[in-house]
Amino acid sequence: MCGINGIFAWSGEAPPVDRDELIRTRDHMAPRGPDGEGLWTGEGGRIGLGHRRLAIIELSAAGAQPMASIDGRLMLTFNGEIYNYRALRAELIAQGVTFASHSDSEVILALYAREGAAMLPRLRGMFALAIWDLERRELFVARDALGIKPLYYSNRAGTFRFASQVKALAAGGAIPTAIEPAALTGFYLWGSVPEPWTILADVFALPAGSSMAIGANGAAAPVPFHSVSAVYREAEAASAAGGAVPDLAAALLDSARHHLEADVPVGCFLSAGVDSGALLGLMRDTGARDVPTVTLGFDEFAGAHDDEAGLAAQVAAHYGMPHRVRRVSEAEFAEDLPRILAAMDQPTIDGVNSWFVSKAAREMGLKVAVSGLGGDELFGGYPAFRDLPAWTRRFAMARPFGALARQLLSGIGPERLGLNPKAAGMLEHGGSWTGAYLLRRGVFMPWELPELLDRDLVRTGLDRLGPGFGAERAFEGGEPASDFGKVATLEAALYMRNQLLRDTDWASMAHSLEVRVPLVDPVLMAATARAMTAPGARLGKAPLAAAPALPLPGAILHRAKTGFSTPVGRWAQKLMGDAPLPAIAAGPRSPWARRWTCHVAASLGGGPLVASAAA
DSSP: OEEEEEEEEOSTTSOOOOHHHHHHHHHHTGGGOBTEEEEEEEGGGTEEEEEEEOOOSSOSGGGOSSEEOTTSSEEEEEEEEETTHHHHHHHHHHTTOOOSSSOHHHHHHHHHHHHGGGGGGGOOEEEEEEEEETTTTEEEEEEOTTOOSOOEEEEETTEEEEESOHHHHHHHTOSOOOBOHHHHHHHHHHSBOOTTBOSBTTOEEOOTTEEEEEETTEEOOOEESOOHHHHHHHHHHHHHHOOOOOOHHHHHHHHHHHTTOOSSOEEEEOOSSHHHHHHHHHHHHTTOOSOOEEEEEOGGGTTSTTOOHHHHHHHHHHTTOOEEEEEOOHHHHHHHHHHHHHHOSSOBSOOHHHHHHHHHHHHTTOSEEEOOTTHHHHHTOSTHHHHHHHHHHHHGGGHHHHHHHHHHHHHHOGGGGTOOGGGGGHHHHTTSHHHHHHHHHOSSOGGGGGGTSOHHHHHHHHHHHOGGGGGGGGGTTOOOSSHHHHHHHHIIIIIIIIIIIHHHHHHHHTTTOEEEOTTSOHHHHHHHHHHHTSTTOOOSSHHHHTOSSSOOOHHHHTSOOOOSOOSHHHHHHHHHTTOOOOHHHHSTTSOHHHHHHHHHHHHTTOOTTOOOBOO
16 A cells, blocks of 8 residues: 555656656655655656555565566556455466566556556456556556545646645645636535546546556546446346356455455454444454454443444454454544644545544554445445435426425525425435435535535536536446446445545555455455345345354344444534534534535635635
8 A cells, every 4th residue: 555646748848757746746645655665767757656655565675666567668656455466476477477576566567568458357456556668658547446546647738647645746836726616516515526526626536447548649538447337237137137146255255355465464443333343254254363453432422322332342352353442532633633634635524533543553553454344335234225216216206396396495494494404405306316316415405505605616516517416427337227226336436435435545544554445346346236136135234244154243233323433523513613604504403514514625725605716
């Protein structure tokens, strides 16, 4: 796990690579890679690659990057882990390939030399990578199938720049810092910046599951090699054709085994929920012993349902693993908040829980920890799996009258009638899948944005977001036919990717910790998609809880979901104090997330009524 960056002056009219800029960008990401740093330039100063290393596999200097292929043709900078690299390495050795190290990075180089972009579906893991091809005079960049690892780029004035963080590109000094209207508008709608936009107008996210080639004529369009919606459409087709349903217990164990590939100890974030508990049991089934586990505890939750500590300790004892409860106080939250906001690469209303549990794991001496993130998307654990099908059926016929009803109800004020602020849009948007999803996940509604932001900015931002306020992008691979497939695609391609995975990345890497997510795995997703779209399939995590040889206790399976809950809402409310807020965020019945959204945006320069965005 690392931080990567690079500059390619592809146009003959562009100035050569500024070595100081390359270093500034790289070293802004120092917490991502405290174990080493690397820099390479070539082509007479037209191409430069940087790397900050967190050594997990092949701890020796042989794993340092940027890494050249044995023949010198290729140069790689890579962030992530390839969990099946040993099998790929053995295959390549059988074909006559020789290796100078035992790193997964060298396997990527050898595989790319033979297969080019066709190698990408074969890489099981999380990755963002860049390869310079000396023969082709071409830069190749790619990102893993489900978007676990980030890769951001800017392509302007004949120069292509990329890095693992948006703020790192800005730190280089050559990227304009104008705010992107689609990003700011999307943040107020969704609570995170929707890809492919970033908060900076000239910086974009390389789409998950895609690659891009940059040559003498500039950057080609991203080429996809994986699509979440296609996974569910293929699963639906297989279900319709009949045949055997995959053995989920075997698929889950297989993913857990792959995600334990490391040359350092691997710990586990342990909540009182099914996802992390089942993963700990599966880790035990692979032969792992003495896996360090950590749970967050809060004095405010003592004895309440939200207190994870007691049940989590029982799960650790159930599987015979050492356990630590890390207490977080309100004072520590207040002290850390400036550092949290500084580490936050793009505005988000989440990530505080990931910050503190990552901090705790690093205090324990860990460099790698496993998280249960992704289980709700695979097994239908979110309320959206029940709500969206019901809403779309109930309100489909009302859509032609929805705008008028919304205008009338907005004029009255839903809160005056004791309704949720989103209620005004139910008739207008509840009948479509993306509209219903916005109502389920959204923070502010589109018609409320002019009270928060400059009207021209809102108009531009909504126009750039496009259909479904950006949510339609989840279905670019084609819309699944089943209700489950539609909701699973929306959750995995939007909420999980834009918020959960991104927040996990910046919060954990700020503490030089690698977080692995065995339930976010394309091989496992294909198996669970087939099972969950099979005739008679039921929502729920019973298959996950039963997957370990020693199943989870029933008290865990039947406990209401909280996840890694924190009292951040209460703490944040105190810290915000009497800060002025728009009326729609300041009302006594207004959800705290609305106030927190405004606070985060203001702290990062995109607060209410901002007008200084790119037109």
